[in-house]
Amino acid sequence: MEFYTQALSNVLTFWPLIAMIGSTLLGVFIGALPGLNPVMAIALLLPLTYSMDPLVALGMVAGIYNGSMYGGAIPAILLRIPGTPASIATTFDGFPMADKGEASKALKIACWSSAVGGIVSAIALMTMGPLLARVTLFFGPAEYFWIAIFGMASVGVMVGSDPIKGIMAAVIGLLIGTMGIDSLSGQARFTFGQTWLLGGLDLIVVLVGLYALPPVLQLAEKCDLKGLSAAQLKLTNTPFNKGEIRGLIPTWIRSSGIGIGVGILPGAGGNIAAFLSYNAAKNASDDPDSFGKGNPQGVAAAECGNNADNAASMIPALALGIPGNVVAALVLSALTIHGLQPGPQLFHQNPTLVGGFMMEMLITSLLILLLGGAVATRVFAQFQRLPGVLLVPSILTLMCVGVYVINGRPVDLWVMLLAGVAGYFLEKVNVPLAPIILGMILGPMAEQSVRRALLISRGDATELLTRPISATLAVATVLVVAWPLIKAVRRKRAIATKSD
Amino acid sequence: MERRQDIALGLIFVGLGIAAAWMATSYSGAGGTYPMVLGVILTLLGGTVALRAVRKGANKARLLVDAPVKMITAVVIAAIYVTLVVPLGFYTSSFLLMLALPIALGFRQGIYALIVALVFMTVVYLVFSVLLEKPLPSEALAPLFGLGV
Amino acid sequence: MKIKTTLISLTAAAAMATPAFAEYPERAIELTIPAGAGGGTDTSARKLAILLEEALGQSIAVLNVGGGGGSVGASQFMQAKPDGYSLFATWNSPLTTVPQLQNVAYTLDSFTPIASTSETAYTLCVDADFPAETGEEFLAELAANPDKYTYGNDGIGGTMQLAAERIFQAREISAIAIPFGGAGETLQNFLGGHVDIYGGSISTVLPYVETGKAKCLLVTSAADVPALEQASGLAAVGMPENETLLWRAILGPQGMDPEIVEMLGAIIETAVNDPSYVKFLATKGEVPNVVLGANLGARLQAEFDALAAVSASLGLGQ
Numbered sequence: 028m029e030f031y032t033q034a035l036s037n038v039l040t041f042w043p044l045i046a047m048i049g050s051t052l053l054g055v056f057i058g059a060l061p062g063l064n065p066v067m068a069i070a071l072l073l074p075l076t077y078s079m080d081p082l083v084a085l086g087m088v089a090g091i092y093n094g095s096m097y098g099g100a101i102p103a104i105l106l107r108i109p110g111t112p113a114s115i116a117t118t119f120d121g122f123p124m125a126d127k128g129e130a131s132k133a134l135k136i137a138c139w140s141s142a143v144g145g146i147v148s149a150i151a152l153m154t155m156g157p158l159l160a161r162v163t164l165f166f167g168p169a170e171y172f173w174i175a176i177f178g179m180a181s182v183g184v185m186v187g188s189d190p191i192k193g194i195m196a197a198v199i200g201l202l203i204g205t206m207g208i209d210s211l212s213g214q215a216r217f218t219f220g221q222t223w224l225l226g227g228l229d230l231i232v233v234l235v236g237l238y239a240l241p242p243v244l245q246l247a248e249k250c251d252l253k254g255l256s257a258a259q260l261k262l263t264n265t266p267f268n269k270g271e272i273r274g275l276i277p278t279w280i281r282s283s284g285i286g287i288g289v290g291i292l293p294g295a296g297g298n299i300a301a302f303l304s305y306n307a308a309k310n311a312s313d314d315p316d317s318f319g320k321g322n323p324q325g326v327a328a329a330e331c332g333n334n335a336d337n338a339a340s341m342i343p344a345l346a347l348g349i350p351g352n353v354v355a356a357l358v359l360s361a362l363t364i365h366g367l368q369p370g371p372q373l374f375h376q377n378p379t380l381v382g383g384f385m386m387e388m389l390i391t392s393l394l395i396l397l398l399g400g401a402v403a404t405r406v407f408a409q410f411q412r413l414p415g416v417l418l419v420p421s422i423l424t425l426m427c428v429g430v431y432v433i434n435g436r437p438v439d440l441w442v443m444l445l446a447g448v449a450g451y452f453l454e455k456v457n458v459p460l461a462p463i464i465l466g467m468i469l470g471p472m473a474e475q476s477v478r479r480a481l482l483i484s485r486g487d488a489t490e491l492l493t494r495p496i497s498a499t500l501a502v503a504t505v506l507v508v509a510w511p512l513i514k515a516v517r518r519k520r521a522i523a524t525k526s527d
Numbered sequence: 528m529e530r531r532q533d534i535a536l537g538l539i540f541v542g543l544g545i546a547a548a549w550m551a552t553s554y555s556g557a558g559g560t561y562p563m564v565l566g567v568i569l570t571l572l573g574g575t576v577a578l579r580a581v582r583k584g585a586n587k588a589r590l591l592v593d594a595p596v597k598m599i600t601a602v603v604i605a606a607i608y609v610t611l612v613v614p615l616g617f618y619t620s621s622f623l624l625m626l627a628l629p630i631a632l633g634f635r636q637g638i639y640a641l642i643v644a645l646v647f648m649t650v651v652y653l654v655f656s657v658l659l660e661k662p663l664p665s666e667a668l669a670p671l672f673g674l675g676v
Numbered sequence: 677m678k679i680k681t682t683l684i685s686l687t688a689a690a691a692m693a694t695p696a697f698a699e700y701p702e703r704a705i706e707l708t709i710p711a712g713a714g715g716g717t718d719t720s721a722r723k724l725a726i727l728l729e730e731a732l733g734q735s736i737a738v739l740n741v742g743g744g745g746g747s748v749g750a751s752q753f754m755q756a757k758p759d760g761y762s763l764f765a766t767w768n769s770p771l772t773t774v775p776q777l778q779n780v781a782y783t784l785d786s787f788t789p790i791a792s793t794s795e796t797a798y799t800l801c802v803d804a805d806f807p808a809e810t811g812e813e814f815l816a817e818l819a820a821n822p823d824k825y826t827y828g829n830d831g832i833g834g835t836m837q838l839a840a841e842r843i844f845q846a847r848e849i850s851a852i853a854i855p856f857g858g859a860g861e862t863l864q865n866f867l868g869g870h871v872d873i874y875g876g877s878i879s880t881v882l883p884y885v886e887t888g889k890a891k892c893l894l895v896t897s898a899a900d901v902p903a904l905e906q907a908s909g910l911a912a913v914g915m916p917e918n919e920t921l922l923w924r925a926i927l928g929p930q931g932m933d934p935e936i937v938e939m940l941g942a943i944i945e946t947a948v949n950d951p952s953y954v955k956f957l958a959t960k961g962e963v964p965n966v967v968l969g970a971n972l973g974a975r976l977q978a979e980f981d982a983l984a985a986v987s988a989s990l991g992l993g994q
Contacts, residue, residue, distance in 0.1 A: 063654075066713055067659060067661075067713075068659065069713075070713035070718070070722075070738075070740070071659055071660065073719070073722060163864065163868075164864065164867050164868035164869075165868060166868065167865055167868055167869075167870030168865070168870065191572055191575055191576060191579075192576060194572060195540060195569065195572040195573065195576065198565055198568050198569045198572060199540075199543075199569065201565050202543075202547055202562060202565050202566070202569065205561065205562045205565070207743060207744065208743075208744045208745065208747075208778065209554075209558040210831050210832065210855060210857065211557070211558065211832055211855055212555065212556055212557065212558040212832060213777040213778065213832045214554050214555055214556075214558040214559070215778065215779070216551070216554055216558065216559075216562055217547070217550060217562070222744075222747065222748060222751035222752070222780070222781050223748060223751070223752065225743055225744030225747055225748050225751075225778065226742060226743015226744045226748040227743065243601075244598050244601055244602065245593075247597050247598065247600070247601035247628075247632060248592070248593050248594040248597045248598050248601075249594075250594070250597055250632050250633060252633065252634055252635075293860065293861065293864055294857065294861065343864070347863075347864070347867065348860070348863070348880065348883055349860040349861070349863055349864045350860055353712060353713055356713075356715065356860075357713065360719045363879075363959045363960070364723075364956060364959065366959070368882070368883050368959075369883070370882075370883025370884065370887075371883060371884070371887055371889075372883060372886070372887070373883075413643065414629075414634065414639075416628070416629040416632045416633070416634045417625075417629055417634070417639070417640060417643050419601065419628060419629070419632070420621075420624045420625045420627075420628040420629065420644075421625065421643070421647050423605055423608070423624065423628070424621040424624060424625065424647070424648075424651065425651070427608070427609070427612065427617075427621070428617065428621075428651060428655055428661075428663065431612070431617070431663060431664070432655065432659070432661040432662075432663070434739075434740075434741050434748075434752075435662060435708075435739045435741065435752070436741075436752060437609075437612060437613045437664070440609045440612065441609060444605060444606060444609055448602060451598075452591065455589070455590075455591050455592075456532050456533065456536050456589070456591075458536070474561050475857075478557055479854055479855070479856070482826070482852060482853075482854050483826055483852075483854055483870060483871065485823075485852075660704075660735065660737045660738075661737065661739075662704075662706045662737045662739060
């Protein structure tokens with residue numbers, strides 16, 4: 028305990044505090060602009076950390092990371108454009124809420140849920156880091172395979188009214204995921220002789236096109252020449268009703284747990300934490316049909332889940348020296364440059380720095396609560412006062428610059444445009460877009476892990492099921508798929524007995 | 528409408544699935560089996576969608592595009608913009624887009640559009656070129672103003 | 677393609693005709709890295725870029741182009757203008773290893789070698805209770821049990837795998853290669869007991885050597901590595917000719933002005949040997965190693981030829 032009070036007093040000094048406040052604000056902006064991602068900003072900060080006070084530098088990393096995870100929710104709610112892949116699930120209920128005139132409430136729930144997820148995750152990092160790190164090691168290729176399959180089972184909640192089209196979208200996503208060099212055989216797949224395709228299609232490029240272009244085109248079709256007045260914005264501060272927060276608590280607990288669970292697995296990716304949390308919230312609900320139509324629980328689950336992944340993803344990085352994502356890798360190299368050696372000894376080597384960083388993850392999560400709401404309503408929502416026809420080219424420009432700076436190649440702009448036009452028509456004919464992105468994220472993970480597992484077991488497929496964790500995950504997957512069906516049957520029976 | 532759309536959609540996906548499966552046959556070993564299976568599944572799903580539409584197909588009205596002229600204008604201008612980004616430079620072409628698109632969509636307050644374009648481009652410049660130091664397509668007009676390249 | 681090459685050579689010719697390079701550099705330089713942010717190549721290049729910015733008096737903008745084991749970034753970079761404002765910071769694999777497996781658009785001649793910067797060896801490590809205590813015993817145990825052991829590596833046909841296979845081939849060893857996404861992932865699976873042997877960079881596994889969890893018995897350099905006391909260099913097990921290293925270099929596009937190449941080479945050499953950079957390299961288990969211009973070209977060619985022979989006999993080639 029003394030360890031953390033010491034760390035706290037180091038962090039609560041002038042420069043680290045300024046760094047955290049400034050970078051949390053910056054992070055919210057970065058997350059809110061489609062195409063801009065925290066990795067760009069943190070990579071740029073990294074060289075600075077060599078000369079800067081490490082607690083200031085790490086405070087900035089923490090702020091950008093936590094802030095951007097929340098920031099993604101703002102355009103997701105206001106415009107149905109997810110700012111980051113992790114905020115796709117936020118659009119499911121966030122935008123319908125905004126459509127009903129509850130934008131301000133949706134933003135508030137997103138803000139609180141992000142903060143709660145971040146805080147719980149930071150506390151897990153501080154109290155159970157080394158313990159959870161040991162859990163990480165039980166997950167080999169066979170277990171990763173089942174995690175991916177488990178994630179794909181959550182497609183079930185996003186297929187909407189037409190399951191066949193939903194599954195079709197997922198298969199398209201899986202196929203896009205196979206593009207590029209196959210890392211297990213060196214075989215180039217679906218590259219059409221193009222060198223730039225050897226690395227596959229970039230997830231962010233496809234995401235920006237698929238998700239941002241259709242709303243932009245619809246905005247152009249509406250051809251709004253005036254913009255909203257302050258009164259039409261309906262952004263008056265809507266306080267939580269009595270009992271409203273209490274109603275969200277079970278969702279927060281569940282989503283934080285899921286976010287942390289996915290976060291400690293290197294490479295599994297925070298992108299799926301939000302999907303899994305959303306799925307769990309829907310399965311637990313008494314009224315699953317209200318999801319996707321503006322249920323606040325959906326927003327809470329998605330936003331809490333994606334922020335709970337953040338601090339947890341630092342656990343394998345700090346305790347084992349295994350970075351699970353790019354941000355964690357950047358933090359690790361910032362620590363090594365200050366003479367620390369990531370790994371089992373790290374917690375003892377320099378408690379001030381490591382403890383300080385964990386504390387900063389906690390404080391920046393709290394800062395979301397203080398700053399997040401104001402940024403969303405005072406700054407971003409005000410953009411809607413511009414006439415829609417001016418908003419259209421502004422968003423287009425942002426999409427282009429965001430996509431261009433990822434790889435610095437013009438052809439990505441065409442990929443984005445094509446994906447966008449395809450997305451526009453697919454939505455019109457009831458093909459959901461979220462399964463495409465989920466397929467792109469989970470497909471490579473599932474394929475590579477199952478092939479690795481088979482290499483290790485010398486081709487014996489039964490090993491995929493005989494290991495305790497894989498078997499548990501397999502059963503869980505079956506349950507996740509079957510649960511909505513069981514519930515539906517039960518409800519029908521209940522209705523039948525009532526009418527008798 | 529809905530019926531015809533679903534038949535077309537199903538057939539497109541059948542085509543994509545067959546093409547993917549056929550391409551995957553030339554890939555060696557396990558690296559080819561997986562995409563081939565995916566291609567076959569996609570073909571089957573596409574076929575199901577098309578068949579289902581042929582067999583019953585509640586033929587409700589479902590508009591593909593609400594305002595075709597506006598939508599096509601936006602897409603075409605976006606495509607021209609993407610084409611011009613490299614030869615003209617990022618800031619020049621984006622600035623032109625911010626003026627041309629609103630006007631093409633029927634916006635008549637040129638000054639308003641100009642002000643928004645100027646403010647917006649300044650912000651983008653500060654964020655991407657000054658703060659993030661990201662290389663963007665260079666401006667073709669820059670030498671005219673003696674700005675270096 | 678043909679038009680492009682003509683264009684490139686035209687601009688190159690035009691560039692050489694004008695003596696404007698007296699003022700080089702007069703604007704920002706773009707540095708392409710063929711790997712994502714946060715990896716070993718990225719961090720060492722970004723750190724070096726800061727020192728180069730000071731020396732050149734111009735800012736350096738970093739562009740990460742990952743994918744295809746580095747071939748995507750290399751192919752994109754080879755189309756840059758050879759005016760000294762586009763540089764390429766890479767590790768050896770995209771140039772010498774990847775072309776053995778993939779059908780890439782570039783050759784070694786597509787680049788102007790400027791300077792190499794640092795190098796390190798790969799290591800092979802096993803669990804503490806593995807029945808071997810020296811490099812020689814380790815190889816003997818593997819040779820006696822064909823296909824019994826699995827070893828994790830940095831990806832199929834990656835430099836790490838070729839480094840290991842060169843050694844295994846010489847001793848007629850057959851072990852099962854499990855390709856992972858990088859040293860971190862390999863370490864995770866090694867610590868969890870999912871693979872028997874760790875194969876990858878030294879700095880990643882070093883903390884576990886100190887705690888006694890991992891036992892590193894072999895390194896892929898000819899010489900021993902001081903940080904790994906128990907490990908034998910390849911000279912110690914009698915095959916120094918099979919050395920394979922991981923090293924990093926800065927290159928330009930084909931047809932750069934020799935004067936600029938020379939000037940950049942000198943500046944890079946000073947920057948690499950700057951005490952702060954040497955200290956930085958040490959945290960990653962790397963040592964400075966500067967080979968300039970034509971000598972670097974010869975080094976690339978020699979390594980390319982040696983790896984071509986290995987991958988051909990492994991049946992990995994195209």
